[in-house]
Amino acid sequence: MNQSISYVIPIFNEEVNLEKIIFRIKTAFEKNKLCSYEIIFVDDGSTDNTLSTIKKFIKEGHPIKCISLTRNFGHQAALSAGLKYPKNDFIAILDGDLQDPPEIINIFLNYIDEGYDVVYGVRKKRKEVFYKILAYKAFYQILSKLSNIKIPLDSGDFCLLTQKALFAINKVPEKNRFIRGIRSYIGLNQIGVPYERDERYSGESKYSFNKLLKLACDGIFSFSDKPLKITSSIGIFISLLSLFLIMGLLIQRIFSIEILGYSPKDIPGYTSIIITNIFISGIQLFALGIIGEYISRIFVETKKRPTYLVREVIDK
Numbered sequence: 260m261n262q263s264i265s266y267v268i269p270i271f272n273e274e275v276n277l278e279k280i281i282f283r284i285k286t287a288f289e290k291n292k293l294c295s296y297e298i299i300f301v302d303d304g305s306t307d308n309t310l311s312t313i314k315k316f317i318k319e320g321h322p323i324k325c326i327s328l329t330r331n332f333g334h335q336a337a338l339s340a341g342l343k344y345p346k347n348d349f350i351a352i353l354d355g356d357l358q359d360p361p362e363i364i365n366i367f368l369n370y371i372d373e374g375y376d377v378v379y380g381v382r383k384k385r386k387e388v389f390y391k392i393l394a395y396k397a398f399y400q401i402l403s404k405l406s407n408i409k410i411p412l413d414s415g416d417f418c419l420l421t422q423k424a425l426f427a428i429n430k431v432p433e434k435n436r437f438i439r440g441i442r443s444y445i446g447l448n449q450i451g452v453p454y455e456r457d458e459r460y461s462g463e464s465k466y467s468f469n470k471l472l473k474l475a476c477d478g479i480f481s482f483s484d485k486p487l488k489i490t491s492s493i494g495i496f497i498s499l500l501s502l503f504l505i506m507g508l509l510i511q512r513i514f515s516i517e518i519l520g521y522s523p524k525d526i527p528g529y530t531s532i533i534i535t536n537i538f539i540s541g542i543q544l545f546a547l548g549i550i551g552e553y554i555s556r557i558f559v560e561t562k563k564r565p566t567y568l569v570r571e572v573i574d575k
Contacts, residue, residue, distance in 0.1 A: 263295040264288070264364075265345035269337035270355035271303040274312045280357060281321060287361040291368055293349075297322045300355075301341040304331035317573060324574040332567040335436040338416060340567045342429060342438075350420040352438075359417040363454050367419035376447040379418035379439075381411060383453040411451050414439060423447065434566050435556050 266284050270277075281298065288296045302310050302325060313325045326340050338352065349371060351364045359380065367378040416438050420428070427445040428438070443449075 262293050262349065263297075263347035264291075264293050264349040264351060265347040266296065266298045266351045266353060266361070266364075267301070267338070267341040267345060268298065268353050268355050269301045269303055269334055269341060270305065270309060271331060271334075271337070272305045272307045272309060273355040274305075274307050274309045276355055276357060277309065277312050277316065280355065280361075281316060281323070283357065284361045287365055290362075291365045293368075295322070295347075297324060297345075297347065299324045299326065299341050299344055301326045301328065301337040303328055303334070303337035314573060317575065324572065326572055327570045329568040329570045335438055336567045338438055339436045340569065342425060344572075345425065348422060350422070350425050352416050352418050352420070354415075354417070358456050359415070360454070363417075363452070364419055366452060366454075370450055370452065371419060371421065374448060375450050376421045376424040377418060377442060377445075377449040379411065379414050379442065379449065379451050380456075381414050381451040381453045382456045409443060411443070414451055418442065434560055434564070436566060 268280065273280075277300075284296070284298055298321070300313050300323065302313065310325070310327055313323065317323045317325065324344065326344060328337060328340060332340075342350070342352075349368070351361075351367070353359045353361060353364075363380060367380075370378045420442075424442075424445065424447055427447065428441055431441050431444065433441075
């Protein structure tokens with residue numbers, strides 16, 4: 260089979276994992292029928308010895324290309340940078356912590372032979388702390404309910420693409436990148452393959468709570484306008500409820516009707532007024548927050564700043 264593959268791997272402070280990643284990919288590649296491979300590392304502004312370690316492996320003759328970014332732009336931006344460089348027939352996307360086994364790519368290749376353009380991994384089991392597992396499940400369920408397109412549950416960035424799929428992904432111009440959503444958006448022939456996600460090989464996860472929250476917001480607000488519609492529906496409901504309440508109070512005042520022990524002659528309750536004001540204010544702030552999320556994304560898109568900046572490309 261005279262075909263080749265590129266392994267695209269965004270990394271940030273992963274110097275302790277590099278040697279193992281390269282070894283695992285080389286070993287996995289030798290078990291498939293492809294003729295050549297390359298590893299494209301995207302150094303997302305690492306502050307340890309990641310970049311110098313990659314340069315050492317390149318000098319030793321390993322088929323590696325490194326895209327060094329000027330600073331830390333984030334995982335999705337780094338991945339977008341890496342997807343601009345592959346020239347080989349197939350493109351595999353992996354994480355730099357070896358939680359996505361390179362050996363599974365060989366299974367994905369069988370589905371490419373069947374005519375699929377995108378083969379993505381579906382995590383059937385996670386080896387992570389329970390609260391992270393619960394948070395991920397909740398996110399994917401919310402995303403599935405709100406998204407305007409079908410984004411598969413428990414499918415991360417781990418996948419194998421043909422050049423046709425890569426071309427389509429790179430044509431999507433938006434700045435707030437959510438690659439797994441964009442991957443679903445392009446269509447073509449896609450299939451999910453269940454796999455068991457491994458534990459991180461070594462080191463600590465670079466995804467803090469804030470970064471995970473941002474990724475979740477990018478996924479939800481970039482691929483759905485339902486939060487705006489839900490907020491509008493809540494506003495209409497509260498407005499109608501308030502209208503009926505006003506009508507009831509007017510009727511009570513005009514006909515001096517006693518309701519729940521209160522008559523128009525009684526002084527209105529302080530507690531009920533405060534609770535109502537807090538409730539309405541909370542709804543208003545929530546609505547403004549939802550609108551603000553969309554406006555912030557419009558703001559980023561209109562500035563037309565690049566998603567990432569490349570310091571240098573190292574391949575020899």
